[in-house]
Amino acid sequence: MTRRSIALVDCNNFYVSCERVFNPALQGKPVAVLSNNDGCVIARSQEVKDLGIKMGVPWFKIQEWAKRHNLIALSSNYTLYADMSNRVMKILSHFSPNQEVYSIDECFLELTGFQHLNLSDYGQRMRATIKQFVGLPVCVGIGASKTLAKLANHLAKKRLAFEGVCDLNVMPPEVLDRLFSEIAVGEVWGVGSRTEKRLAEWGIHTVFDLKKSSPKVLRKQFSVVMERTVRELNGESCISLEEIAPPKEQLMCSRSFGAPIFSLSDLSQAVITYSTRAAEKLRHQKSVAALVYVFIETNRFKEREPQYNSGLLVPLSQPSSDTRLLTGAALAGLKRIYRPGFAYKKAGVMLNELSPAGTQQKELFEDVELQVHSALLMQAIDRINGMMGAGTIKFTGEGLQKKWQPKAERKTPAYTTRIDEIPIAHAIKSN
Amino acid sequence: MSDVQQTLFPVFGARVSAGFPSPADDYIESRIDLNEHLIQHKEATFFLRVRGDSMVQCGILDGDLLVVDRSLPVVVGNIVIAAIDGEFTVKQFAFCEGHPVLKAGNPAYNDILIDPEGDLEIWGVVRWAIHKLWP
The missing domain is CATH 1.10.150.20 (5' to 3' exonuclease, C-terminal subdomain)
Structure with a gap:
């Protein structure tokens, strides 16, 4: 049996790197991104790591210290991160027929059968392409198993001699x-x-x-x-x-269909089922999610049939465990990625960026009463479904309304998704 | 260099083989899609807004919408977005006495020499400047 070649491509300091693409003033400075309630540090630039700030440190504890060290702290901008993640994954999908998005900033690529290429060079091409197209630094680890690919990625990141690509197979x-x-x-x-x-x-x-x-x-x-x-x-x-095998901070619900599915409405049914189930699990562990990833796949093993795999990360206006919001996001994503004319074999919903419920920031104009009702409603539904069997009460996934949300104080603009928030290109005398 | 293939959409409708062929079928085309026309590399394209009038001579006005493609190689004469001193600036890429420089559209402004060791970064190539004529 030939040895497998599996690559793990991982963005370096993803959230901070996204912020830097659109604000070059952040280059070379210590930058941290805070969780939704501006509660704790969830992403750090190398400079912040070098300052000894640990992941998950409560912001209020280091606020004073941060001021003295000119540390720049930003609220998380999931709209931006989701768009950048979708771009990265799409570009990387062209490097392999088989891609598995593992989290917002990393994916596995099957490179078995590509060994006639120099895979280190191939990895360097991935790095150069991502860097040029979207401005993000990535590292590539290659090994004969996923575990080895992960380890190789660790080496590619930590040891400068590898120049960002480490192939353990050679x-x-x-x-x-x-x-x-x-x-x-x-x-x-x-x-x-x-x-x-x-x-x-x-x-x-x-x-x-x-x-x-x-x-x-x-x-x-x-x-x-x-x-x-x-x-x-x-x-x-x-x-x-x-x-x-999703990391702990994610929640996954997916299944292969008994018979292939063709229509958007049938796929929607499946996605509603998965997001409903995932939302139940989410509430069970008393968490909320900030991002919803939805994906659909054809049967890769039926090589003669037309193939199509796609997934999309959809940000929520605020972290939630509300089945209606999560399902709405999943369906909106599904609509965007669905292409008619394919025999779909599998679909799934993955909830990302989980945090404990009740700690997320209360938005200024948030309807607190609605939230309470929502929580009670969800509890009631979970209880009924628990007693009477799963799916006794179902959601149609329709009738969701978007609420206008004020911006968080340290949040950067939605540079890539809102026309009135795009970056400014100065055309003035600069020297 | 580019590994991103483009998705091609059929422009002409297929002829119906059964029933009455509609004479209109020969003329059915999909409507012009500006996205398709203005954006060649979806994943590498970003929008920026112009502020200032130093590029008026190049046809770029204050308030214009720029369509920036990061996948394009920078060629002499291109209008580019450069990151200078922590800000995005729109300039024309040129060579002056063998050195790469950034020119403003207005000759009253000095060229900016691109130091290969420096932290000046060409961020992307401007493919289109969209100018609003009607409020």
């Missing part, structure tokens, strides 16, 4: 082993800090240690997932590209 085993023995096991995809501590008790400290461990023993002591991770580290691809 490295001799002894070089790989040396490299892996220098990386803490906590950097491996799916190994959290708790697991890292437990692994340490077993004498497993580095990626190399984990790679050399017995999958069977780890399966007994840890889990099937850990066994799979070890196999993946050894170049055996166990997590298929279609099999999406």
Whole structure:
């Protein structure tokens, strides 16, 4: 069996990089992006990382300190990030017939069968294209499994010698082993800090240690997932590209259809089902989502049939767990990506940028009463569906109205999506 | 260089093979779509608004809407968006005595020399300037 080549393309400091594309004054300065309630730091430029500011730090705690260090803090501008993400994913989709969008700023690309190309050069072309077309820096990691691709991406980012592209498949085993023995096991995809501590008790400290461990023993002591991770580290691809394992901060609901679906209305039905289910899960874990990703796919394995895969990230006017809002966003996205004439095999809805419910900023003109009603209504529906079986009460997904929302104080303009907020090009004497 | 393929839309309607052929079918065309006409690379195209009148001689007026394509290579004579001192500026790209420079449309303004080591960045190439004539 030939070795797989899977790439993980990841945008560097995505939110901050998006802000910098449209405001060159932010270049080279410490910039942080705050969560929706301006509550905590959720994205940092390299300068902010170098200042020792950790991810998730509450803004009020560092506000004074930030002023002294000229740190620029911005409210999150999900409208902008979603548009930039959609552009990046679309451009990257031209580099592989099989793309899996993993989060707002990263996707896997199947490059198996492309090995006749120099994949490092191919990765450099991806980097150069994204940088030129949308101004964003990305790193590319390539490996024989998703876990290795993730690790390669980590190396591409952290080690300047790689110049942003790291292909583990072309490295001799002894070089790989040396490299892996220098990386803490906590950097491996799916190994959290708790697991890292437990692994340490077993004498497993580095990626190399984990790679050399017995999958069977780890399966007994840890889990099937850990066994799979070890196999993946050894170049055996166990997590298929279609099999999406969303990161914790995302919520996914998707399914393959029993029979192919052709019409927009049938696809809408499926999407309504998925977004309703995802919204229930979201409320169950007491979270709200800021972005909704919707995707549709034809059957890739029926090679002679016309193929079409597409997905779109849709920002919400404010983070929500309201089935009506989430479904409305998913359907709006579906309408944009749907093309007639294809036999669709799969559709899905992914909720992104989750945060705990109740902490999001109350907008100035927000109808608080409506929110309370909405929360009560959702609770009631969840309870009825819980008692009477899922789907007893359903949403039609229609009749959603957009509310006008005031801008957050530190929020930058919707540079790419609103005509009255596009950037200014100065035509004045400048020297 | 460009890896982005364009989606081509059929312009002519298909002839109906059954029933009465409509004589109009030969003339059915889709309406002109300005997006298609003005935007060649959807993913790399951005809009900017002009402020100021230093580019009047190049036909770019205060308040004009610029369609900027970042995927295009910069060629001498192009109108470009440059990031200078943290701001976007619209200029003409040129060569002067072997050095790349940015020119204003108004000869009263000095050229800006592009230092390859400096932090001046050509942000994108202006493909269209759209000027509003009727309020």
